[in-house]
Amino acid sequence: MHTSYHPRTHVQTPYLFFTGKGGVGKTSVACATAVSLADQGKKVLLVSTDPASNLQDVFNMELTREPAAVPSVSHLYASNIDPEEAARAYREKTVGPYRDKLPESVVNQMEEQLSGACTVEIAAFDEFSHLLADDGIFKDFDHVLFDTAPTGHTLRLLTLPTAWSGYLEESTHGASCLGPLSGLGDKKNMYQKAMDTLSNGEKTTLVMVARPEESTLLEADRASVELGRIGIEHQMLVINGVFQPYDAGDEVASVFYSEQQEALKEIPDALQQIRTYSLPYVPYSLTDIQHMRQIVSESPVAEVEITEESVDVEPLPSLKEVVDDFSAKNTRVIFTMGKGGVGKTSVASAIAVGLTEKGHRVHLTTTDPASHVADMFKDSRVHENLTISSIDPEVEVENYKAEVIANAGELNEDELAYLKEDLDSPCTEEIAVFRAFADVVDSEEEIVVIDTAPTGHTLLLLDSSEAYHKEMSRSTGDIPESVTKLLPRLRNPEETGVVVVTLPEATPVFEAGRLQEDLKRAEITPKWWVINRSLYAAGTKDPVLEARAATEKQWIRKVQNELSAQSALIPWGAAKNAGYEQWKVYIQS
Template sequence: MHFLEQAPRHLFFTGKGGVGKTSIACATAVQLAAAGKRVLLVSTDPASNVGQVFGETIGNQIKAIPAVHNLWAIEIDPQAAAQAYRDRIVGPVRNVLPESVVKGIEEQLSGACTTEIAAFDEFTALLTDPALTAGYEHIIFDTAPTGHTIRLLQLPGAWSGFLEEGKGDASCLGPLAGLDKQRAQYKAAVDALADPQRTRLVLVARAQRATLREVARTHEELAAIGLSQQYLVINGVLPAGEAEHDGLAAAIVQREQAALAAMPDVLQSLPRDQIALKPFNLVGLDALRHLLVASAGPQTACAVELPDRLDAPSLASLVDDIAVDGHGLVMLMGKGGVGKTTLAAAVAVELAHRGLPVHLTTSDPAAHLAETLEGSLPNLTVSRIDPHAETARYRQHVLDTKGAQLDAQGRALLEEDLRSPCTEEIAVFQAFSRVIREAGKQFVVMDTAPTGHTLLLLDATGAYHREVTRQMGSTGLHYTTPMMQLQDTRQTKVLLVTLAETTPVLEAANLQADLRRAGIEPWAWVINSSVAATRPSSALLRQRAHNELREIDAVANRHAQRYAVVPLLQQEPVGVARLRELAHPEHGNG
């Protein structure tokens, strides 16, 4: 493996949920420890399962892994770290400021940025304090901070005044208000990250076009701030040999090879490794020892018993229930890479096929979806929102208004705040909100929705109410703000999209909790791209399908009020016929 050659002291693994960061980080730790190196494995992943992988309870203290000589591990709990952070900042003002203001501050501190910065606060000591880590030759981090987080930590120490004067309004900057004491330690940590002699960043991806585009953006963002020592690992590539007697496996191999051939140019120049998809669950030492080598693994992909037919509701059955009302807003939400855009199109096509008027609105940068559907189906209209244009417009508006009176330092802080992931969500949702009003007389199906945290920030700042009031003018008509509409299950149905894998299901459960905090109850879960729903003949795919059954059961019985399972198709689901196939798996899988 190239990324292990002459490995520096720090190895950071980063990538979207479900791509295999934790498994690769753990396997790397085991391999280095086997080579006689003293290794510390650090996880800052909110959906961490490092303890599960080793069969050990680890927790927030450095602990030796008994089964692996030379290996120690620590799991930093980002949620606990974020809560401690919130308590530290909100505590002093709790009985000083009005309760509504305190609640607003708490909401500012409940987003993903806060959690990430709080976790970074926890592990900076592991990067900079020799007394803590002197005994370890390698420190491996499962999950690296984003470029946005690192840039925030590089900016001047003027956060407290910036926030106290209200210049930031709804903001991700909250957690930095109490950090002036740590600023020197943060600078040392960022310096360590940017030093290729000390740190190597490993980008983990899957052989999928969308995932590779995402990792290319991550690469450019981190390289722009000095983290240039990057390696690329393509994980979970289906071996070509599996394609011999299985049409689905053959289609997957062809699709993956096409995605790798069309990889963005910025990734082509990076040192690259490829790890084959394994039939076994990546839990336990045997599995970890075989992950990074090209052997068959600790268990052969022998005959696996699968049910003749997966007894789970189809997407068409969910659409039946949605269609009853004749109109309404349908929002598809989920983490990146789970297929929200495709499923939004499938829901829209199903509704239109029933003779119902549908407006599908998407922020999908791949305009081929809109082109495929445009004019091809009665009752269906498609609009596409350009996230980059909307975000640029929103940023400029904020800089022209809030930023007009700021000095250079204040403006720099505001500009960085506007690079937060929340900013794009707000900008795109404001564009979507112009379409939402149509849901009173037809179906509006929305792909890519903001998180509950972003919705609460928008509502707290009055952005919804001001926008709606401006649009309604002095008509005197009764109106409902988008937030009120989203909270009303008679008007809005939220569908959470996930995959039948451990990390994506955990992330969807976290998103559900986030939405519930905003008073929005998800209506259903959709498990996308399921191998278990396809009756595969490939031994490896049958084992993968067997592994999915546990996650499908968790969604059905623990997380969701109602759910559907959508099969992985042999062909990319583009075009009306294939989109309908997603909803009707009984029609075949071709």
């Protein structure tokens, strides 16, 4: 058992950066840390760059990018940097001067290149670099906490000499996210000072937040290694939401506990070398200051009370009705989409089996490692009308990188280093994998169910690069015919159905909403939302889990009433790794 996390004894540096997979509780842990430090008489500034941040609700005040005193907590100040707004301003500053000088299609291409995650992150980093580079900040605050840290990829880009040269303006190599650094101007010295602060172990601690789940621990491990390589080595891990069952006879609680314990036994070796603390799975939502204080107190789980409204949500369809809908409409291409850890592979597998049982020939393909696909159908026969393949992202990415570098022509050492780093962006994997998907979908004899799809940004990059090529007569990389054919098919609702998979929690729902808006920019509207792993739907009677189940209702209603035209609900524990027969029984139930 790991030591409980107590900021008053475990925080040792003036700067703290919180990072982790979406939905692990970064904002909650950052807020609880800030309140605890302020309660000790420390002067604290909490800066959020999380688009899904609920700081304003927690502190019951309006927040802007300018630090403001929190009336209910002495010594605490907070600011909320909207990264999307920062990115819009950054994008306009970069693209604006060219609007009347270049053809509209070229300007549109520039805007799309600056619409990806890299640009949002760099714009946010630009905002808080002012704080990191400001020596006077030590005089004003004892601690500055940043909710959401930059990735190693972004920080490596900022340290490359070519990122600050004219090469960015001249390059036509066709890399994944061209130009996110083109608006940096003369900020190199400020960024270097910020980087020096980040890598100074006496000043900065990287706090990785994870849940006791395999996917979030692997993400924390990746971030730890990636950021450690560029000198950010003073790290700690906080495992949030470690469950202790109240009711030993509750089946849901028993399985919930067992799964967490299995994940904790498999913590990656690198993470085991880092000082690690835990926070308990609590029956309340961390949406007010009282609960922020409680979770880092000596008695974080006091009496369990279900304080959420008791009104039930309107009944939602099951996954069977999703399958029935796709079968009746003979939808030929089905994507499951969502952030990592929400259960896309399970949902895709269940849909594939359901359609097979309805007499369709189905091909299921995924980017998960092959062993995960095998686990889905372990020790069971697979129907002769269902075929399964697995696309290895690493292989596809390496092939794509080699192709782009080969087409880039002669580059000097710095230019090649920048190009290689640019190709390490998330967009590269999306484009490379999508090209592989396109080859699979090119066969029109089967319904193709695809686990994980590209974002709207990537689809627009693929689409606009063709227009850019025609307008400027410059090569940005050849688009395979299978990709060219697939883009229009994805926009045709009679052929393609997108299923957004989420969890009944704040961050996964907000992230899924942003994903949907991104797709709509590419003229793709999801057919269904699937709310996965619902404790509310599972009917648990464990007091802690039942109290948490009550907090899910507002997010289920938000999906049902505001975000989706059609939504389905899957109970916690239902869509798990199973065999073909188990999936068949589940879908038919």
